[in-house]
Amino acid sequence: MTKAGLRGFGNPFGPRQSESLSAALIRNISIVLILTLVLSGVLTYWHAATKVETEVDAALAIAERSVRKLVQEFAHDENPRLQLVRLVRVFDGNRHVRATLVEPEPIGARISSFAAPAEELPEWFYNLIARESKIVRIDMPEGLARFGAIELETEQRGEVGEVWDDFVMRLAILTFFCGLVSTLIYITIGRALEPLPALSAAFTRLGGGDYGVRVEEAGPTELARLCTGFNEMAARLSQMEMRNRDLNDQLATVQDEERADLARDLHDEVSPFLFSVDVDASTIRQMAEDPASPLAARADAIREAVAHMKKHVKSILGRLRPAVHLELGLSNAIETLVASWQLRNPDVTFNVDVTDRGCGQKLDTVIHGIVREAIANAFKHGKPTEIDVEVTRDVSDDVTVSIRDDGGGLQPGSLTSGFGLIAMRERVTALGGKVDIVNRKDRAGVAVDVRIPVRESYAAFDSSAEPEVAP
Structure with missing residues (x-):
């Protein structure tokens, strides 16, 4: 059979x-x-x-x-x-x-x-x-x-x-x-089967992302070889995780450099031309003999368009270079980010609760990017009237980020087609965290919940962290 x-x-x-x-x-x-x-x-x-x-x-x-x-x-x-x-x-x-x-x-x-x-x-x-x-x-x-x-x-x-x-x-x-x-x-x-419970528990921990778990190589020859293979697999996964982390850090560095270059080009190349166009339009307006002539109206329209373009270029520069605000801490940076959105959307209520404890410059940058992307998506895909932003450290000292809006909610396929959401998931997963983006159950809108473990390598960059004192 x-x-x-x-x-x-x-x-x-x-x-x-x-x-x-x-x-x-x-x-x-x-x-x-x-x-x-x-x-x-x-x-x-x-x-x-x-x-x-x-x-x-x-x-x-x-x-x-x-x-x-x-x-x-x-x-x-x-x-x-x-x-x-x-x-x-x-x-x-x-x-x-x-x-x-x-x-x-x-x-x-x-x-x-x-x-x-x-x-x-x-x-x-x-x-x-x-x-x-x-x-x-x-x-x-x-x-x-x-x-x-x-x-x-x-x-x-x-x-x-x-x-x-x-x-x-x-x-x-x-x-x-x-x-x-x-x-x-x-x-x-x-x-003979005594190593199996420990091996099963180790597989569970390994599946949960704990690549530092190891099992004792004991028992019969077959089980001892299985334990040896498990330890080798865990070691290789740990090495791969470290490599992925380094690659993601390099990718983040390259992205920050690209944002800086793009912001520099906008500031150094586009802004002077917009200023020149504004001056030329003002000159044309002054040279027009009749203020009611079509030429004066066209000059005023050009100046309004240039002012609108300047406003958007300034907004883009603010989103491309958040590191300027992170120098004053994560809480200050998120409050500045929210204030910029509040200025453009005065009818929207923002509730912000951000911990004063820093998580290191690298992790603060990731958290700031998550909040920025979540708020941008809320305004892009819905018409929210209230947005809640919360960043805390839980009992296990991990960072939890929660952003909730009352907009139109997620559309079918938006989680797999949005490049910003995909990049957010990849970056958080590379840091060993978890992302949960769903429609709210209590009301209309989207709930973004992120949990990221704080590693010592990140906390080392936090100049505000107090040194631990041995008892």
Whole structure:
């Protein structure tokens, strides 16, 4: 049968759902031992029944030959009846055959031998092993016919008693053996599989992002090799995480440099030209003889467009160069960012709660970018009237960032198509954090929840952090 067929019918010997490997092994071994006991019981029964029948039949055949021979000799004796009675008494206490002298009618007396002492054994066992008694009738020869006949009947209780004693001894030995084997197997399997719980817990921690976890390389050869492979895999994942972190730091540095270059170009190249256009438009306005002429109106329109362009260029410069504000701390930078949005959107209410503890310049930059991107998306994809911004440090000293708005909510496919959200997820994931962007459940709008672990390498850049004092 193929593996697909086995999966379809189920493997009765494999671990069941929510069952440990050691429990499955012990269960299967116990089944084998129980089947062994049952098979041994069947074989013992067959052997015992055969043995009892063979022994009793043999004893009956010998007794029959002996009685027939002796009866022929008694025909010439002076007192044959006495000899016949003595012959019956010879079988007193015989464990296999009982003899009876049956006198003819009308007397019809029966003189039987005494049975052997009864064996103490369960009646059910005797009924299970014993067969139907066999009776052999030996008629007297001529000259002794007046004395009747001798009947020989099989007696099986003594032989069954021997079988019962043998059965009890074998059952005790087999039970002791099975118990000893079960105990040894339980101890052996328990010690052999002892590394598995630790290995399973280590895999859980590894799946949660803890690449520094290691397991002791102990146990049988196969499990020791598995532990060795796990440690090597964890070490490689840790190295890959460090490389990814370095690459993301380099990428962030390059992005900051590109933003700085773009901001510099806007400031040094575009702004002077806008200023020149504004001056030229003002000059044209002054040179127009008639203030109501179309030329003056066009000059005023150019000046309004230039003023609008200057406003947007200034806004772009503020978003491209947030590091200028981070020099005064994360709280001040976010408040400055919110103030710039508040200035352009006076109808929107901002609730800001930012911790005064810095997380290091690198992490502060990431947090500032997350808040900036979340607020920009709120205004870009919805019409919020209230935005809540909260940055705190929890009991495990990790940073939690929460931004909530009451805008239109997420549109289908916006989480996978927005480059800003994708970049946010990649940057936070590279730092070992988690991002959760969903529609709010209490009301319309979007909830952005970010959790980032604070690493020592980030906190080292925080000049405001107080040094730890050893107790």
